[in-house]
Amino acid sequence: MDKKLATKLTNLGRNPAENAGAVNTGIIRTSTIIFPTVADLEASERDEYRHGSYGRHGTPTVHALSDTIREIEGADHTLLTSSGVSAITTALMSAVKTGDHLLVADCVYGPTRAFCDFELKRLGVETTYFDPAIGTGIAELIRPNTRVVFLEAPGSLTFEMQDIPAIAEIAHKHNIIVMGDNTWATPLYMKPFELGMDVSIHSATKYISGHSDLLMGVMSTTKAYYPTLLNTHKRMGACTNPEDCYLALRGIRTILPRLEIQQKSALEIAEWFLSRKEVAEVRHPALPGSLGHEIWKRDFTGGAALFAVTLKPEYSKAKVDDLLNGLELFAMGYSWGGYESLILPIKLGGLRSASAWPHKGITLRIHIGLEDVNDLKADLAAGLNRLA
Numbered sequence: 001m002d003k004k005l006a007t008k009l010t011n012l013g014r015n016p017a018e019n020a021g022a023v024n025t026g027i028i029r030t031s032t033i034i035f036p037t038v039a040d041l042e043a044s045e046r047d048e049y050r051h052g053s054y055g056r057h058g059t060p061t062v063h064a065l066s067d068t069i070r071e072i073e074g075a076d077h078t079l080l081t082s083s084g085v086s087a088i089t090t091a092l093m094s095a096v097k098t099g100d101h102l103l104v105a106d107c108v109y110g111p112t113r114a115f116c117d118f119e120l121k122r123l124g125v126e127t128t129y130f131d132p133a134i135g136t137g138i139a140e141l142i143r144p145n146t147r148v149v150f151l152e153a154p155g156s157l158t159f160e161m162q163d164i165p166a167i168a169e170i171a172h173k174h175n176i177i178v179m180g181d182n183t184w185a186t187p188l189y190m191k192p193f194e195l196g197m198d199v200s201i202h203s204a205t206k207y208i209s210g211h212s213d214l215l216m217g218v219m220s221t222t223k224a225y226y227p228t229l230l231n232t233h234k235r236m237g238a239c240t241n242p243e244d245c246y247l248a249l250r251g252i253r254t255i256l257p258r259l260e261i262q263q264k265s266a267l268e269i270a271e272w273f274l275s276r277k278e279v280a281e282v283r284h285p286a287l288p289g290s291l292g293h294e295i296w297k298r299d300f301t302g303g304a305a306l307f308a309v310t311l312k313p314e315y316s317k318a319k320v321d322d323l324l325n326g327l328e329l330f331a332m333g334y335s336w337g338g339y340e341s342l343i344l345p346i347k348l349g350g351l352r353s354a355s356a357w358p359h360k361g362i363t364l365r366i367h368i369g370l371e372d373v374n375d376l377k378a379d380l381a382a383g384l385n386r387l388a
């Protein structure tokens with residue numbers, strides 16, 4: 001039977017018959033896996049022993065989660081790491097050597113940019129940032145030593161989409177690896193390998209865990225790129241742990257209903273912001289009329305409850321501080337993807353170099369949680385009224 005997404009999310013990654021009848025795969029902690037015979041030990045060296053080889057390479061709890069994400073995302077292989085950032089840095093390290101060149105979307109996550117600007121630069125790898133709207137114009141930036149194009153669609157601060165299929169097609173003509181930080185879309189709402197990516201990266205800290213209580217990264221990839229990625233993953237020691245995998249598996253069971261509610265509330269609130277006189281721009285790729293909406297509609301089927309609202313320039317920092325300080329339901333804090341609503345004034349200083357930011361007013365990044373949507377709106381409305 002070709003099972004639907006909700007069924008897969010309920011059933012993948014668990015096997016009661018092999019787990020003392022338990023509904024959930026248990027937390028199996030171990031450093032050492034015992035081999036009863038030399039033949040078993042030797043099988044493990046070929047990655048063929050049924051219980052694996054060593055704790056760092058994953059126990060059944062870890063594999064239950066990676067298998068689930070692999071199936072949902074349509075990847076050939078999925079590897080887990082200690083954080084979203086470690087997935088990004090491990091994936092990049094797997095592809096580059098001294099003298100190589102990277103093309104990176106100007107809207108990527110700050111620590112991705114910092115890794116390129118510090119560690120990779122120090123190792124003699126040069127990065128060129130490009131305007132996320134570049135499309136086929138990427139061809140002009142490709143050099144003989146370009147090894148990777150790194151995308152983040154949409155960027156998690158400025159919500160700029162990229163034309164992934166157009167960029168990937170050109171990159172592949174030059175044997176360039178295409179990587180993408182797909183945290184916003186989650187493994188549910190885009191098909192990275194159909195769009196032409198070779199490595200799809202997620203911060204599982206966000207919706208996969210869904211409860212703001214762990215850090216984890218995901219790297220999914222193709223059959224062709226897997227051996228390279230696996231070797232670097234092993235050599236970097238970038239592993240996660242069974243406790244967090246248990247929690248993330250518990251989180252992913254409910255990712256679909258959580259996101260259905262959170263997306264709906266986010267779109268309703270994004271649309272409501274458009275009707276407010278204090279607002280200069282709302283950026284939410286799933287919102288008709290928003291920047292990037294046409295690409296989103298073509299390539300994605302949903303996404304995060306995370307968007308940006310830019311206020312008109314006449315509202316001073318002191319006024320916006322009043323707006324934020326008085327909120328009852330929206331907490332200020334980094335991260336997103338949990339069940340709770342969050343808000344942050346965003347600062348782009350040092351995070352852009354290839355394309356200009358069009359606004360003078362303050363931009364707020366908003367994450368919509370599972371609270372009642374009318375309560376959230378009332379809190380935000382009271383906040384906007386404090387600007388007057």
Ligand SMILES: *Cc1c(COP(=O)(O)O)cnc(C)c1O
Pocket residue numbers: 083084085086109152156181183184203204205215216217335
């Ligand atoms: C949070 C985030 C990361 C980093 O993930 P951590 O698990 O916090 O290391 C990477 N990319 C995006 C888009 C994120 O939002």
